[in-house]
Amino acid sequence: MSRIVTSKFSRCLVIVWLATTGVAVAVPAVPQWSLLPQPAKASPIGSGATEIANGAVVSVHGADRQQMQSIAERFVQRVADTNGLNLRVATTDAAHPVITFDVNPNAGITDDAGYRITVDDSGILVTARTPRGAFYGSVTLWQLLTPPGWTRGAPVEVAHGVIDDHPRFAWRALLLDSGRHYQSVADIKKLIDWMSLNKLNVLLWHLTEDQGWRLEIPKYPELTKIGACRKAVGLDSELTGSADLPYCGFYTEAEARDIVRYAAERYVDVVPEIDLPGHSQAAVAAYPWLGVTGKRPSVWTDWGVSPWLLKPDEKTLQFVDDVLDEVMRLFPSRYISMGGDEADKQQWNASPDVRAQMHKLSLANMDQLQGWFTNQVAEHLIKHGRTPVGWDDELVAGATLPASEVVMSWHGNDNERVALAAIKQGHDVVMTPQESLYFDHYQSDLPDEWQGPPPAATLRQAYDTVVIPNGASATEAQRIIGVQGGLWTEQMPTFAHGQHAVFPRIAALSELGWSPSSAHDWNGFLQRMPAELARYRALGIDYADSAFAPAFHVTATANGAFQIELSNQVAFGTIRYTTDGSDPTNQSTPYAQPITLPGNATLRAATFAPDGLELTAPRTQVLDETTLLSRDSSALATCSKQPASHLEGGKSARGSRPIYSVDIGNACWLWPQAPLNGVKHVVMTVERITWRFGDEAKDAVVRRKANASGEFEIHADSCTGPLLARLPLESAMQAKGQSRLDAKVAMPAGAGVRNLCVFATGDPRDGQWALARMVFSK
Incomplete structure (x- = not known):
């Protein structure tokens, strides 16, 4: 035909x-x-x-x-x-x-x-x-x-x-961090495919880190022989199969060329990032003369900001030039990123040689010295016809960046003041605020949300990202050349997690980068999301349904039944439910008002689009005598009142991994208005997570232990109020995965509805305790 x-x-x-x-x-x-x-x-x-x-x-x-x-x-x-x-x-x-x-x-x-x-x-x-x-x-x-x-x-x-x-911006990017966790070439190609279908055209490929140097440089073979491997600490040991097998991975020159070619066929420009002078511990581990102490560190196994910076001298600059020459041979992109973020200068400040270098150059401080170093690198790139790209950290510190540098602005606070300062200085700027476009941040406070750092970066927050800083003139606004999402992988060990983090927030990023500002319409965006989610499924993308997933709010009624309110994050779609434990369908009862159910019931709910498409997997709320007497950590507040991190636990016998809400360095939770009438017993499920949180260590809260192994304590009214229960941790110290603790509860006079404080004693840097669930019984 x-x-x-x-x-x-x-x-x-x-x-x-x-x-x-x-x-x-x-x-x-x-x-x-x-x-x-x-x-x-x-x-x-x-x-x-x-x-x-x-x-x-x-x-x-x-x-x-x-x-x-x-x-x-x-x-x-x-x-x-x-x-x-x-x-x-x-x-x-x-x-x-x-x-x-x-x-x-x-x-x-x-x-x-x-x-x-x-x-x-x-x-x-x-x-x-x-x-x-x-x-x-x-x-x-x-x-x-x-x-x-x-x-x-x-x-x-x-x-x-x-x-x-036609597109609004020329730079529509996703950053992929391969330094913290390595992705296969096949998975990177999948990501490039999916990016191109969202009309993104830049893959900023973060290839060097404290935790791993991922690009082959033939002139410096130790970069990948030593720098591409780290000890398998914590959950890395599950990826390697054993704590005795190192976590390794790098890309050969042939693989890098293959990825560049594949991306070019899909009109995606691969912009490599060689981060310096910070995020360089793996490079110093390979060649100790690149550092300022003369010592060889290990490739870092922690997350956070390492103090191992490159030494700002001529020998190091020759190394950087050699590396960048090889990078430019592999990557034809007009842009090369030299990083420049999070340079902790404690080693520089302690080094007589670095201080002498600073004074020799008539510089006032170490931030200016970093600016000098960055300028040398930028000049080498410019001499070879490339445009340098870097982060906005030095602008935050008040230093000057090379005039030709494209600035990636990730400090979105204070009404994007840093981005505004950059464009007023004449820099082209890419907007990538961590508050809304760092896709490693978790997407909701649901109990089954995947791990990630706080605070939440929701689909709505991503969509409403400010792309033109307030106060920019029409001329200055032209300096904004694009937007970029960040897929940082400290807590993202698998490609499945990467898919969950990127999708569907990439749809918001896509519209920010491509569509005219006049088309910005949150409600219209939501109406178009069901068809997009159906396309994700057809492409085999395992996207996060967090924005649409039903949340349960359960309260008691006067006659001992339960009242349940259902909602979702975006207030879109029809929530349908069943009460017999079966999966909801698009013919199930639609939620219209609070539901009243007796005890010993199972409520299951899912959200459906107007065309009947199931937008979410079903969620379950069991209603029984423990419902109001139990809490997951996701339903508890932190004692610091700061948003919790979502941390992943070890793999369970069923193959799944628990997710915990934890204030890193402060193993302490609050349960306001806990109903404690008649309570006599408590059971807690806990897990000890390997400490690998780097610069969080300085703020760790240490609590006095009553015995050598420590314990969980439950106090009424405040963290120094009456002790209700003490649960020793001796049996849990050496356990792999979750442990169950139980104790009698000593209720004080006047017990009824009380505020609770729950904490683990000891030093969290010896192992961060996570609380899965606590259940009281009468």
């Missing part, structure tokens, strides 16, 4: 009158365009549709035929893989193609990355000035062929109209 195009004007009508019978018959409306990121301009006609079915012919016209043939073939493969339609790419000019890609350098299209899609009775035409623009057009066309509620393998009707689209 050479032509499968059908005009469907009548399908835009909800009701069609049959004149012969006078009966009204419902006819499905043409699915609305549900596109993400939202195009610069989308103009549906309001009537008519083109049907795309199996066998539809895809043709390539115009310039760059070989590149376009490849783009068309990947588009056809994507359609087949995700929605099961088998389209056919014509090898020669087809007489009547259904879909046509036309590259015309003189087309009236905005931007080289722009495109126009026209859907009418003739079929679908994608027009662009360049293959890059045509590629982005193919992504949008794939979304048109996966509308809300599509059925795999069934013909798809695409509403008539015109889409004129």
Whole structure:
């Protein structure tokens, strides 16, 4: 079949009158365009549709035929893989193609990355000035062929109209940290694929860290022979299989070139980051003369900020030049990142040689010395035609950065004052505020949320990221060249965790980077998310459903029953529930008002989109005599009143890993208004987590132990109030995984509803205690 195009004007009508019978018959409306990121301009006609079915012919016209043939073939493969339609790419000019890609350098299209899609009775035409623009057009066309509620393998009707689209920013990036945890080449390629389908075009590849040097440099073989391996501490031992097997991994030159080539085919620019002078402990471990102490440290096994900086002298600069020369051979990107963040200068300050160097250069402080060092590196890059990129830390410290440096601004606090200072100094700036676009941060306070540092960075916070600093003039605003999400991997050991962290927040990042500011509409974004989540599933992406997942708020009623309120983070979708323990379906009872249930019931709930798509996995609330007398750590406050970290425990017998809410360095929790009438016994489930939290050590809270192993204590009213229970930790000290502790509760006079303080004694740096759950009984 050479032509499968059908005009469907009548399908835009909800009701069609049959004149012969006078009966009204419902006819499905043409699915609305549900596109993400939202195009610069989308103009549906309001009537008519083109049907795309199996066998539809895809043709390539115009310039760059070989590149376009490849783009068309990947588009056809994507359609087949995700929605099961088998389209056919014509090898020669087809007489009547259904879909046509036309590259015309003189087309009236905005931007080289722009495109126009026209859907009418003739079929679908994608027009662009360049293959890059045509590629982005193919992504949008794939979304048109996966509308809300599509059925795999069934013909798809695409509403008539015109889409004129181009990106808002030139830099639309995701940072991938391969230094803390290594990802396979195959997984990085998957991530690049998925980035490109979100119209992101920069992978900032963080390749060197205190915890590992990940790029082969033939002139300095010890960088990967020594610097790419660390001891398997904590959960790393589960990844290697044994605490005696080191955690290792690096990318050969051939692998780096392969990733660069693969990314270029998908119009993603790989920007390498060689972080210096900080985050360099692995380099100093390989070559101790790079440091200032003369000693060889181990490759770091902690997370945080290490004090092992590169020595700011000519020998080190020659090493850096050699490394960057090799990096420039491997990575053709115009941009090279030299890092510059979190340089803890305690070793510099203690070094007579470094202080002498500072005075020799007539510099006032160590921040200025770092600025001098950075300028030397930047000049080497500029001399070779590259543009240096770095973090905003030196601006925070008041130092001056190289004039040509692109600044990645991660300090988003104080109304983006650092980014504003950077653009006022004439720097191009990439907005990547940690508060909303660091995707290692957890996404909700749900008890099953994955591990990550605090505070939460929700889908809404990501979407509402300020990309133009307040106070910037129209001219200064042009210095903002893009946005970037950060996938930092201290607490992200697996690619599955990376998927959970990136998706669906990447959708918010995509829209920030691509769509015009006039299209920014949170409610509209939510309406388009169900179709996007369905595409994630079709692509095999294991995304986080945290934003849509039901949360349970349970209270007691006067007659001893339970009242349950259901909600979700974004107040979107229909929450449906069952009370018999079965999984909810899109036909289950919709939640409309608080539910009252007796004890010994199991409530299960899930959220559904308007088209019936299940947005979340079901969540469960068991209602019994322990419901109001128990708390997971996620439902407790920290004693410092600071947001808790979510830390991962060891693998259980069932293969799952518990997640704990912990104030690192302060093993202390608060349970306000605990109902303690008649309570006589308590059971606690705890786990000891290996301390590897680096610079958190200085703030650790040490509590006096009553015995050598320490204990958990429960106090009423305050952390120094009446002691209710003491649970010794001797049996849990050497346990792998969780331990169960139990004790009698000594209730003071006047017991009833009381505030509780629960803490572990001892020094958390010897092992951070985590609390899974505590249950009182009568």
